Amino acid sequence: MKKRNFETKIITGLLTAGMILSLTACGSSSNGSYGISDLMDADYAVASKEAAAPEASAYEDGFGMTEGYDSAGNAQDTSTTVPEETAATADRKLIKTVNMDVETREYDKLLSAVENKVTELGGYIESLDAYNGSTYYSYRSTRNANLTIRIPKDRLEEFQNTVSELGNVTSRSENVQDVTLTYVDLQSHRDALQTEQERLLQLLEQAESIEDIITIEQRLSDVRYQLESMESQLRSYDNQVDYSTVYLYIDEVEVYTPVEEETTWERISAGFMDSLKSIGEGIKEAAIWFVIHIPYLVIWAIVIVIIVLILKKIKKRTKRIRAEEKKKFAEEEARMQKTLQNTAENTAENTVATQNSNE
Template sequence: MRTRRSVRTGRALAGVLLAAALAVTGCSASGDEGASKAGGQGVAADEKGAADAAPESGKQGAPGGTADRAAASAPPVAAEHVIRTATLTVRVKDVPKALDEARAAAADAGGYIGDETTRRDWRGHEHTRVVLRVPADAYEEVLTGLEGTGTLVERSAKAQDVTDQVVDVKSRISTQRASVARIRELMDRATRLSDVVTLEGELSSRQADLESLLAQQVALKDRTSLATVTLTLTEAPSKEEEKDDDPGFLDALAGGWDVFLTLLRWLALALGAVLPFAAVAALVFLVWRTLVRPRLPRRPDPVPASGGPGSLPVAPPVPGRAPGGGDGEA
């Protein structure tokens, strides 16, 4: 009886343990499945967010994106304030006609004539130098038109960027105006006479600095808005004059004569420069010879040396005998 009960008890206990094991296994499987589902959803969400963020990064800051391509294709910033100057020398057949064309070109471009000088050489050829002020936008067009009026002999052009200087002057003007306004506010609040006098002196100094800066700004604006072209027009020599330019014997003779006259002229100039000094020296010598020299004490004549220790004795003269060695009596 005891054996049957123990067998039944063992079978019941084994069944309970098996049921408990199956229950635990099912719970763990369901937990793992839920966790795997949640993890999959999180990864999918992360991947979706990364995919959504990728276009934005490509648009804004990613290497090779739209912003980088736009920055690479953007043209460089051009200089805003440039001073342009040019110098032209043109040889023309008719100087007055070419000058009229230059004036018309400057007027059509909206510029004006700044300065004009005309002269003639020893052959009667006319030479004109004119300064044109034209707008910067029409600078190249006017320059090309002036070159076509004749034969171009010389050309030089220069461009100077003064953008930094213009910005600096503008900033200093703003600062100086604010300073002047503060000084005026302090003058309105001042009550003592000494303070008013001090503030008036400071206001005068700052106002002068402001006017100087404004003058610089106006000058820079004028030089950057209008380009300067200096044009020199020379009359072309004729064919006969070109032939006459070959030197000959008469030309050499004339050149030698000019050199000779130049030498005489320089000698005359040198003589004229030395002549006053020579006259003063002659006058001094004459005064010394006529007035000073006669009054100077004269030196005594030198006495002949007496017989010294080294001299030979001299025999006294013999009476009755001539000094020449003959007898004294006839």
């Protein structure tokens, strides 16, 4: 009896130990799987918190200010209060864009000088669209060019002054876009993603199951894609901030557009001179057109002469035929009249003869 009770106790103890070991194993597996997912969520939460902190700090430092320009090109602060100059405000990301229209009497010289100045200042010409004028189809054979130029932001004013000295600036405008908040936000998200990428790599080294490895690698792929996109945007902003954009239009003219308002007499005089120049240009263009088209004119002259000769020959022949027909008709009419006359005479003679015979 005692032996039987002892065996029962042993079996019960073994079953209890087996159940405990089984529950422990399940709990361990569950905790291991939850740990990877939980750590990834925790990393994302920490990264988001780190991304929000620099943005708030930047806004407090005055990055949210915007700046505009009046018609004279003077900077105007659009904020209600002006904070003290700090390192943060000095590092604001400003994209400057300038539009300039310039007249010149020496087109080639100005274009060459602009290209040399751009190279000297460390900039570059992004695009150049030149029109070399008309040969003879227009009265005014002028040239013009549209240039998109990138100039280092610290040398922008020097470039504008050089262009103003070389030609007659008829129009100029400047626009400033403050992208500081956007730039700082991108930087913060990039830093947060880099931190998340490092922690994901650590988790990848610690992962044991295939499921965890696949999950981590998928997240790593997403993070790397976002990092590349943000790096590209930051590089684009850096280029736009470091190099101001100048849209330059160069127009070749004979007379500069007056800056000051002209008097009535000056307008009449200028208009009269323009008319004379237009007439001169017209005569010159007509002479050029005539010289260019001489071969065509010679061919057409030969064709016209041949046509005229043929027409004259046809007319002469027609006239001769008509004269011959008229002459023939006159002869026929005379012959008929003579025949009628002879017939009348014969009839009269016959009548007289008949009367004589009757008597």
